[in-house]
Amino acid sequence: MTTTVERTGRRRRTALRAFGRTGVTLLGVAISVLLAAPIFWVIVTSLKDATGIAADPLGLPTNLVVANYERAWHAGHFDRYFMNSLLVVVPSVTGVLGLSLLSGFAFALWSFPGKRLLFGLFLLGLTLPLGVLVIPLFYQMKALGLLDSLWALILPQVSILLPFGTLMMRAFIQDLASEIFDAARIDGCTSVQLLRLVVVPLVRPALLSLMVLSFMWTWNQFLLPVVLTQSEGSRTLPLGLNLFKGRYGTDLPLLMAGATITFLPVVLVYLALQRHFIKGISAGALK
Amino acid sequence: MAGLRSVDEDPLRTGRPRGSSSGRSKRVPIAPYLYLALPVLVYGTFSLWPTLQLLLLSLNDWDGLGPQRFIGIQNFVELLGDDVFWEALTHNLLWMVGAALFPVGIGLLLASLLARSATFGRTALRTVYFLPQVLATVAVAVIWGWIYDPTFGAVNTMLTMVGLRGLAMPWLGDQTTALPALFITWTWVQYGFSMVVLLAGMNAIDEVFYDAAKVDGAGRWHQFRHITIPFLSGPLATVVLVTAIGAFQLFDLVFVMTRGGPGTSTQVLDIYMLENAIRYSRVGYGAAIAVALSAMVWFFSILYLRARGTFRAER
Numbered sequence: 001m002t003t004t005v006e007r008t009g010r011r012r013r014t015a016l017r018a019f020g021r022t023g024v025t026l027l028g029v030a031i032s033v034l035l036a037a038p039i040f041w042v043i044v045t046s047l048k049d050a051t052g053i054a055a056d057p058l059g060l061p062t063n064l065v066v067a068n069y070e071r072a073w074h075a076g077h078f079d080r081y082f083m084n085s086l087l088v089v090v091p092s093v094t095g096v097l098g099l100s101l102l103s104g105f106a107f108a109l110w111s112f113p114g115k116r117l118l119f120g121l122f123l124l125g126l127t128l129p130l131g132v133l134v135i136p137l138f139y140q141m142k143a144l145g146l147l148d149s150l151w152a153l154i155l156p157q158v159s160i161l162l163p164f165g166t167l168m169m170r171a172f173i174q175d176l177a178s179e180i181f182d183a184a185r186i187d188g189c190t191s192v193q194l195l196r197l198v199v200v201p202l203v204r205p206a207l208l209s210l211m212v213l214s215f216m217w218t219w220n221q222f223l224l225p226v227v228l229t230q231s232e233g234s235r236t237l238p239l240g241l242n243l244f245k246g247r248y249g250t251d252l253p254l255l256m257a258g259a260t261i262t263f264l265p266v267v268l269v270y271l272a273l274q275r276h277f278i279k280g281i282s283a284g285a286l287k
Numbered sequence: 288m289a290g291l292r293s294v295d296e297d298p299l300r301t302g303r304p305r306g307s308s309s310g311r312s313k314r315v316p317i318a319p320y321l322y323l324a325l326p327v328l329v330y331g332t333f334s335l336w337p338t339l340q341l342l343l344l345s346l347n348d349w350d351g352l353g354p355q356r357f358i359g360i361q362n363f364v365e366l367l368g369d370d371v372f373w374e375a376l377t378h379n380l381l382w383m384v385g386a387a388l389f390p391v392g393i394g395l396l397l398a399s400l401l402a403r404s405a406t407f408g409r410t411a412l413r414t415v416y417f418l419p420q421v422l423a424t425v426a427v428a429v430i431w432g433w434i435y436d437p438t439f440g441a442v443n444t445m446l447t448m449v450g451l452r453g454l455a456m457p458w459l460g461d462q463t464t465a466l467p468a469l470f471i472t473w474t475w476v477q478y479g480f481s482m483v484v485l486l487a488g489m490n491a492i493d494e495v496f497y498d499a500a501k502v503d504g505a506g507r508w509h510q511f512r513h514i515t516i517p518f519l520s521g522p523l524a525t526v527v528l529v530t531a532i533g534a535f536q537l538f539d540l541v542f543v544m545t546r547g548g549p550g551t552s553t554q555v556l557d558i559y560m561l562e563n564a565i566r567y568s569r570v571g572y573g574a575a576i577a578v579a580l581s582a583m584v585w586f587f588s589i590l591y592l593r594a595r596g597t598f599r600a601e602r
Contacts, residue, residue, distance in 0.1 A: 025404040025412075031397070032415040035475070039418065041441065042430050099326040106322035113315060118323065125334055127588035129536045131557040132577040135564045136340035137333070139351070159333035162326060191318050220423035222539045227565065238425040242543055245429055252439060255429060263426040270421045274414045277421065281480065282487035285525050286595075 046256035068257035076248070077232060078261050081240030088153045088236055089218045095158040096165050096214045097207060103162070104169025105195050109181075125163030133160070134227045141228055152228040153236065157218050165210055168284055172206040173199055209280030212273050216266050237262045341581075344574035351570045362575035372576065375547075375554040378466060382473075382555070383534035387527045389474045394481025394526065399511065401482075402489045413486070420479035424539035431472040432544060435459050462552040465545055469553055473540055477533065481526040488522030489515060521594065528591035535584050556580045 046068055048061040072078045107119055137156055141147040146155075176199070184194050200207070225239040235243070241262045248254050270277055345362055347355040366372050397416055401409055419427070434441045435458040443455035458468045496514045505513070516523075538557040541547065547554040547562075556576060564573025 021403070021405045024400060025408055028400050028404050028412045029408075031400070032412055036415050036418060038430050038434060038441075038475075039422075042433070045433070095329070099329060102322045103326035106319040110316050110319040112319045115319075118327065121335065122330070123592065125330065126592075127532075127585055128334060128338060129557075129581060129584050131536055131538050131560065132341060132581050132584075133334065133337045134561070135570065135573055135577060136337035136344060138565070139570075140333075140337060140340065155329065156333045159330050162330045162334075166326065191322075216421055220425075222423070222425055222542075226542070227561065238423045238539075241423075241425045241429065245425075245432070245543070252433060252436075256433070259426045259429040263422045266421050266423070267418070270418070271414065274410075274417070278413070278417065278483050278487075281483050285480075285484045285529065286487060286522060 042256045043260055045253055046260050048253045050251065050253060065253065068253045069261070071254055072244070072257045072261060076244050076254070076258060077240060078237070078244075078258060080232065081235055081237045082261065084150065084234060085219060085236040088150055088157070088221075089215060092154050092157045092161075092218045093211060093214045095154070096161045097211055099158065099162055100165025100169045100210060101195070101200070101203075101207070103166040104171075104173055105199060107166065107170040108173035109191070122163045122166050125160070126167070128160070130160055130223055134223060137224075138227055147228060148230045148234050150234055153221070153224050153234070156224055156228075157221060161214055161217065164284060165214070168206060168210055168280075169203065171283075172203045176202055205276070205279070206283070208273070209276045209283065212269060212276045213280045213284070215269065216277070219266050341574050341577055344571055345578045347571045347574075349570040350568040351564075352568075355571075358571070362572050363579070365572065366575055366579060371551055371554060371559060372556075374551055375556045375559045378553065378555050379535050379537065381466075382470065382537060383531045385470055385474075386477070386530045386534040389470075390477035390530055391481045391523070391526050393474065393478040394483075395485055395523075397478065397482045398485040398489055399515070401486055413483075416482060417479040419476045422476070424476070425543050427472065427476055428540055428543035431468075431475075432459070435468055459545055460549060462549050465549060465553045469541060469544060472544070473537070476540075477530060481530065484522050484526050485519060488519045492518045524594035525591065528587055528594060532584055532587050532591065535580060535587070 044061060047064045047066070049065045049067075103122070107115070107122075133156070137152075138147070141152045146152045180198060180202070181194070184198055189198070220238060221236070222238045222242075225234075225236050226242075229235055229239065241258050244258045245255060248258075344355075346357060346359060348358045348361070349355040401413055401416075404412065422430075433439070437443060437455075437457040437460070440458075442458060446452060446455045456464065458464050492515065496518075497510055500510050500514060536557060537555050538561075541553055541555050542558055545553045547558045557580070560573045560576040560580065562573075563569045563576065
């Protein structure tokens with residue numbers, strides 16, 4: 001029994017060795033083409049016109065049509081949606097970074113009465129499903145007079161990302177060598193100086209990871225604007241794209257241009273800073 | 288929680304000035320409260336307060352405008368006899384089982400493939416594999432709406448090309464195929480998370496174990512089975528639970544692609560909850576669905592946080 005297993009194992013091993021690292025890499029490339037194909041075809045389709053689609057749904061465009069983008073941008077109000085997305089993302093990401101740094105710093109550095117309770121509440125936040133919060137948030141925003149404003153998208157967004165950010169910052173600040181804190185203490189550093197001059201420069205990679213993840217999550221946020229906005233003036237890209245889909249659903253090239261405008265900013269940032277996305281995701285899950 | 292460090296011995300950390308630690312009374316530091324004030328204010332107002340409100344709403348009958356009427360657990364009693372609720376819950380549970388198998392399985396396969404492929408190009412491959420994960424769900428829905436399109440869609444076009452026109456169908460418009468079609472789309476997005484986390488776990492395994500196994504003549508499968516998998520148990524528990532929790536919070540994709548239809552064939556809890564609370568003005572009932580949903584999410588989250596704690600202790 002054992003010998004049979006060993007023999008098959010050995011045979012497979014030789015087969016694999018012949019296949020080799022190059023073979024595995026080639027297989028990997030083939031899979032990547034398959035997995036990325038839908039994204040590639042969306043961009044290709046967005047550059048076609050309607051007759052080109054009807055003639056050959058999967059073929060390459062014969063002449064590139066940029067007009068789809070112009071129509072989506074102006075007639076489809078994507079200029080407005082894009083602006084709104086920016087106006088929500090910038091304050092949200094700034095808020096998440098700043099507040100997570102403050103709370104992570106406090107939890108990492110001091111022990112104080114009520115720490116366990118407060119930390120437990122932040123931990124609870126990791127488990128709060130956003131879908132569940134939007135019902136009470138809707139009426140809360142209404143009462144605050146913030147419904148259908150960009151604040152209704154920014155404030156809850158910062159709040160739901162805070163637990164993740166706090167835990168991440170706390171973990172990274174705790175991981176700093178204790179000698180650093182000792183040296184700062186001997187130099188008579190105040191805690192503000194310690195945070196500003198020592199901690200921030202040292203946890204910069206973690207801050208960058210948190211930044212790109214918050215950017216992605218906020219840019220792609222759909223549930224909050226679906227429930228908390230009502231008019232064109234406060235719609236962000238994902239929501240705009242969904243309406244656009246209802247309005248121009250039959251005009252595939254135009255719709256694909258809209259989709260491309262929606263996902264391209266995140267994809268570009270991801271391609272430029274992919275290491276930080278990956279590090280943030282794995283640190284967030286495992287740290 | 289067990290991971291909290293006691294840092295009492297460090298004067299700076301406890302906020303006590305140097306030298307005064309000889310004093311018998313233990314001073315309570317003010318600084319941490321100042322640092323925490325703003326984060327707690329924001330988090331309390333926009334996460335904790337709504338949670339509290341949700342619990343109260345679930346015990347009331349309210350149309351969203353008039354006065355609230357306290358009805359105790361009546362909403363929950365009604366929930367027990369609501370067929371659509373059970374159907375939506377079944378879909379979420381099926382989704383959860385599928386989530387633990389497919390995205391995690393594909394993630395594991397791709398992670399092993401990346402770990403085995405030539406170093407050159409590994410980053411490029413990982414970048415492409417993870418790409419679907421960064422797209423806005425609405426954009427994903429639009430892309431896959433086109434793939435499943437009955438007339439121009441990629442699936443039907445390809446079926447026609449290989450002479451299987453008879454199999455072509457409106458994938459999202461049919462009660463039997465709509466849910467599996469949505470699940471395939473979701474899998475395309477989700478495997479990236481498992482892959483990245485498992486790959487990080489694999490990279491943390493010391494090469495020494497593999498070298499020793501090779502000396503003993505263990506094949507790749509044996510190495511995978513007896514070294515990789517045991518070392519990955521922590522990260523595996525993490526990805527299974529996080530993906531499973533995600534299955535309960537399914538909203539964007541279903542909302543954009545099918546809105547729970549055709550009929551109730553793709554109805555899920557998040558959508559049914561919002562339909563009640565906002566469209567049908569049954570806020571209390573929607574809140575009750577939300578509480579039931581949270582209870583399930585919390586159950587799996589507690590498992591997750593415990594698994595995470597175990598994982599840390601092992602290291």
